[in-house]
Amino acid sequence: MSAVHFDFTTLPARDRYKLLVSVVVPRPIALVTTVDAQGRANAAPFSFFNVVSDDPPLLVLGIGGREPRRDGHKDTVRNIGETGEFVVNLVDEPLMEQMNICAIDFPPDVDELAAAGLTPIASARVRPPGLEKSPVRLECRKYMSIPVGPEWRTLLIGEVLAMSVRDGIVSPDTLHVDPDAFSPVGRLHGGGWYLRLTDRMRMDRVTGLDGDASSRA
Ligand SMILES: Cc1cc2nc3c(=O)[nH]c(=O)nc-3n(C[C@H](O)[C@H](O)[C@H](O)COP(=O)(O)O)c2cc1C
Incomplete structure (x- = not known):
């Protein structure tokens, strides 16, 4: 079968971005809340995001650089560098417009929660608040931060310390999540x-030769 081939070692970064974000879809959105050393709150969305391990429970964020007019880092990276903590607020449809406002490049001293009309809610294990409106909040501690590339990019790996889920979504007994909720x-x-x-569609996992159809990844 014929195919169009792209050599990523010679392709400009802008084109690599265009291709990658168009084929690796859909991506979940982490609306990340942080505070700076003075306790000022910040919120920003990231779709270079996923869960990558359950033991330890780790997720990763891919955060780009900023024009080097500040220190080259986005506020989220700078705040996590200062405090070592953040909250991933998952985004559903009612939260989308406010998520979009949080993507505006506000100066670091602007409280993006207030700018977007979002109500903070205290976290149990970390200092940054979560967002009351988010259906699921993951309280995280920085596990590892890996600088990548020449332009202040950072792979931010977080360990999930706690999760809060809006009532009616997950059964506390079975831990099953209701996909309709x-x-x-x-x-x-x-x-x-x-x-x-x-x-949605479903397909049963094929049983292996040893009869083990593990429900874990
Ligand atoms: C849906 C969506 C997804 C985004 N994903 C990313 C991403 O994965 N990485 C990134 O660096 N910026 C991403 N952005 C842009 C950031 O949200 C934006 O640069 C934001 O201003 C950063 O804020 P901060 O300086 O407060 O950290 C995304 C924006 C939107 C609307």
């Missing part, structure tokens, strides 16, 4: 495209 949006390619979780 939890509807996170997914990020698609550029041009402002997103996806709803309205069309």
Whole structure:
């Protein structure tokens, strides 16, 4: 079968971005809340985001650099560098417009929660607040921060210390999540495209030769 081939070792960064964010879809959105050393709150969305381990429970954020007019880092990276803590607020449809406001490049001293009209809610294990409106909040401690590339990019690995889930989404007994009660949006390619979780399919895991169809990854 013929195919169009792209050599990523010679392709300009802008084109690599365009291709990658269009094919690795949908991506979940982490609306990350942090505080700086003075306790001022910040919120920003990131779709270079996923969970990457359950033991230890780790998630990763891919955070780009900023024009070097400040220190080259986005406020989220700078704040996590100062405090070592953050909260990932998962984003559903009612939260989208405010999530979009949080993506504006506000100066570091602007409280983005107030700018977006978002109500903070105290976290149990970390200093940064979560967002009351978010259906699921993951309280995280910095596990590792890896600088990548020439332009202040950072892979931020966080360890999940606690999770808060809005009532009615998860059964405390079975830990089953009701997919009709939890509807996170997914990020698609550029041009402002997103996806709803309205069309699901299921397939049973094939049993291995040893008869073990593990439900873990
Ligand atoms: C849906 C969405 C996803 C985004 N994903 C990322 C991302 O994965 N990495 C990134 O560096 N910026 C991403 N951005 C842009 C940041 O949110 C934006 O640069 C923000 O101003 C950073 O804020 P901060 O300086 O307060 O950390 C995304 C924006 C939107 C709207």
